Amino acid sequence: MNIILLGPPGAGKGTQASRLVAERGLVQLSTGDMLRAAVKAGTPVGLKAKAVMDAGELVSDEIVSGIIGERLDQPDTANGAIFDGYPRTAAQAESLDALLAERGRKLDRVVELVVDEDALVERITGRFTCATCGEGYHDKFKLPKVEGTCDVCGGHEFKRRSDDNEETVRSRMAEYRAKTAPILPIYEARGIVSRVDGMADIAHVGEQIDAILDGLG
Numbered sequence: 001m002n003i004i005l006l007g008p009p010g011a012g013k014g015t016q017a018s019r020l021v022a023e024r025g026l027v028q029l030s031t032g033d034m035l036r037a038a039v040k041a042g043t044p045v046g047l048k049a050k051a052v053m054d055a056g057e058l059v060s061d062e063i064v065s066g067i068i069g070e071r072l073d074q075p076d077t078a079n080g081a082i083f084d085g086y087p088r089t090a091a092q093a094e095s096l097d098a099l100l101a102e103r104g105r106k107l108d109r110v111v112e113l114v115v116d117e118d119a120l121v122e123r124i125t126g127r128f129t130c131a132t133c134g135e136g137y138h139d140k141f142k143l144p145k146v147e148g149t150c151d152v153c154g155g156h157e158f159k160r161r162s163d164d165n166e167e168t169v170r171s172r173m174a175e176y177r178a179k180t181a182p183i184l185p186i187y188e189a190r191g192i193v194s195r196v197d198g199m200a201d202i203a204h205v206g207e208q209i210d211a212i213l214d215g216l217g
Contacts, residue, residue, distance in 0.1 A: 001080035007113030008176035113198030131157035
């Protein structure tokens with residue numbers, strides 16, 4: 001089973017991808033991670049990518065496709081893959097079709113986590129964590145039981161990510177829309193796009209995704 005998981009930053013893609021990896025034996029293929037791994041391993045495509053990056057240039061679609069091809073040839077992808085951050089253009093969508101077809105596979109489903117932008121801004125900008133143990137909290141949805149004291153470790157220091165502010169979140173949302181706009185119509189024309197309510201709680205989002213994937217069997 002090969003799927004693309006779409007959704008803006010903060011929609012919960014990472015959480016759901018990790019769950020699918022653990023529960024279904026899928027492999028999450030993140031182009032950024034794969035590029036770094038290929039460069040470190042010194043694979044043929046990795047060496048090409050390193051030369052391009054060392055020259056300060058953008059890695060071409062051809063190199064990215066080569067790295068994905070190398071990764072799909074690894075035995076741990078036999079159960080299927082979750083594509084993360086790729087494809088982002090119509091040309092990349094075509095390349096992915098070719099890469100899968102060469103290996104006797106196909107893209108089974110594109111799952112988009114649909115979010116309400118204003119609600120997502122509230123969700124992200126309200127996040128903070130315990131500086132000692134990393135326990136997560138939220139200004140509105142999950143405050144410590146005792147103000148100023150972590151429920152888990154009793155610590156009193158808390159921190160927020162500098163990019164968890166409204167301007168940055170809305171900018172990332174706009175970037176996501178711009179990047180997914182070219183590829184969604186391609187997959188909608190094939191009838192393989194499913195949408196889930198990304199604003200539901202984590203368990204319910206997981207149930208929606210499972211229902212979609214179980215229906216493919």
